[in-house]
Amino acid sequence: MNETVLRYWNNTKQYWNQFTVKQKSTFIATVVILILAIILLSYNMAKTVYKPAFTDLQPEAASEIKNYLEGASIPYEISADGKMISVPENKAASVIVDVASKGLVNGGTGGFAVFREGGTLGSTDKEFNVKYVDALQGELRKLILKINAVSDASVMINYPEQSLFMQDSRNLASAGVILTVKPGAKFDQAQIDTVYNLVSHSVKDLPLSNITVSDQYGKPLIATKEGEPGQTGLSDVESHLVIKRDYELDIKQNVTSILGVLFGPDKVIVNVTANMNFDQVKKVEQLVTAPNQEEQKGLEISLQEAAKSYTSDGSGAAGGTPGTGQQDVPNYVGQGSTGKTNSEENSKTINYEINRITNNIVQSPYAVKDLSITVGIEPAVPNDPTSLSQETKDYVQNALVSIVRIALADTGQDLTDEQLAKRVVVIPQPFARTTAAANAKGIFDSNWVYAGLGGLAALLLGLGIFALVRRKKNAQEQEEIMDMPLAVEHPSINFESNENQVRKQLESLARKKPEDFVNLLRTWLVEE
Structure with a gap:
């Protein structure tokens, strides 16, 4: 076995030494790049891709979901602020459905589902009332969370003890609600009134006056009072800031x-x-204009004309005794009428109507x-x-x-x-952003980049294999040339010594038939 390994090692070493330094460098670089590409592709294919499944979570809800995922052996990632949980992309849909069915997104408040999951047999009236109020608070919270502008809500309901006597104001329920409004969202007056009505109509004996609603900053959100549609509960300064914003x-x-x-x-x-x-400016304008703008005249509504004429021929009676009249100057001689007298008097009265306009401007x-x-x-x-x-x-x-x-x-x-x-x-101007990390992450997260690296590695590998095959083919051709029979030697010429001929024959035998060469060596060793 060792001899076989040694033989293959020597053959490989001999074959490797046939290449030039440039060919060896190219082959090594190709193999290294191919290995790196395979490693990157394997890492990318084996890497778990996480998808955000839950966002804007409250600490209670995040804790409930985390415990559920750990119990179900589902890998997950939590953001630095603890408000987002990501799960593997291929399991995101099923996890979202399962978590929603358990009511974990709302912090574990299942509403009236607690009565469906477990019976109430064996519970006292007080325990039942506590469970009922808690379930009612959970249902109200679910309703309020369906408003787009609300990211979280807390509801507290206070039921008074039932009295056997006539009901008065002390036996009415009360409620407090704290809303967490999403950043940048508008929570208008209509939505505020909706919250009041939801709570009032869902709880028995709960008037609007016994409900208190505020946002996460403690600012009260007041419902519209009856007969005051413009009431918003904001001061003038706050209203001005809201309008301006x-x-x-x-x-x-x-x-x-x-x-x-x-x-x-x-x-x-x-x-x-x-x-x-x-x-806010209020002013009254009283304008007077002419109906006929061209001539600046009013409309004629009445016309009255009068004419008088007087004629005298001067034949009137002589004057009285001088100075005897009550209105006469004493000792002044009166004048008698002399000559003919004519007089005329004409008058014309026209009444015009004009435009009178009163503008009350707000x-x-x-x-x-x-x-x-x-x-x-x-x-x-x-x-x-x-x-x-x-x-x-x-x-x-x-x-x-x-x-x-x-x-x-x-x-x-x-x-x-x-x-x-x-x-x-x-x-x-270029925007300030952390481009280095984002670009690096974006590059290595792209499948196209890995595909490009794989294609480049395949190309280099193909070139290397082509070079090796070409080199091997050239070596075989050279070997065939060397194995061609030599020309017939003339007896009178001794080109080589016997030792050189034996050495060449042994080298040729070792190259062509290594097993026979090994057997020959063994025979020589045994003989010696």
Whole structure:
């Protein structure tokens, strides 16, 4: 056995020494690359791919799910903040269904399922009431969690002791609810009223006035009072901040949606700042205008004309005694009528009707006084700001200026294009992000990269095999040439000594028939 191994080793060594240094280096490099590619492919195929199955978990729910996965021997990964649990991708669907069926996502609160899982026989009335209240709290929590803006909820119900006497306010139930609102989500007044109504209609003898709801920061969320549809429970300052934030957010979302299509959602960041006036103005305008604007005349509603004429020929009686009348000046001689007298009197009265307009104006409780928009765009080549062309920047600038112009159209300001342009800023700048780790992880997580490495290794291996086959073929041809019979030697010429001829014959025998050569050596050793 050892002789066979030694023989193969010598043959391999002899065959290896036939190659040049360059061929040996190529072969070794090909084998190393092939081995690395096989290792990477094997690792990628054997690596477990995890998929997020549960997100935004509370500590209680995360603990329940973790215990379930450990009991079921299902591998999992928990995020650093403990709010996300990932499971193998091929088991994600079944795990989600199983966990949901057990009510573990809601922190183990199964609601009325506790009565279906176990009987209540043997329980006292007090124990039954405790279980019932706990189940009712769980069901209410499930209902509230179905609201999109709520990520978690805690419900506490207080049932008073039943009294045999007439029911009064002390026998009414009460409830407290704490809501955890998702970051960036809007929890409007309609949703607040929904929570109040859900709790009030689900619990017996629970009026709205006995319900307290607050968010995770302790701010009370007050329901709309009857007859006060505008009541929100917020102070004036808070209401102003909410309106301002909503207005800025609306413009930001519109700008982001437009530019995100052009450059990519992760290539654009938008900041909007608005200055708003919340003074509510009430004024009364009393206007008087002419119906006929061209001639500035009113409408004729009545017309009255009068004419008088008087004629005298001067033949009237002589005057009385001078100075004897009560109205006459004493000792002044009166004048008699002399000559003919004519007189006329004409009058015309026209009544006009005009427009009388009274405007009671109540202006909007808020108005935009000023607006500025700042947009950061990551160029196509992050480290080269010039890769974002000036034409593209001008297009974005003009679009944002148009938005600002429309928003400030009712402010009464006569803004020039230059003033509007100062309210818009476009910044071509690479975004700060941990690109090194993300890119490295993304490269090695891609199956295409592994396929490319495998293809490259296969190509190099093929080239190496081709070179070896070609080399072996050349060696065989050379060997055939060497094995050709030599020319007939003339007796008079002695080219080689007998020892050289014997040595060559032995080498040829060892190369062609190694077994016969070994037997020959054994025979010689035995004879000696």
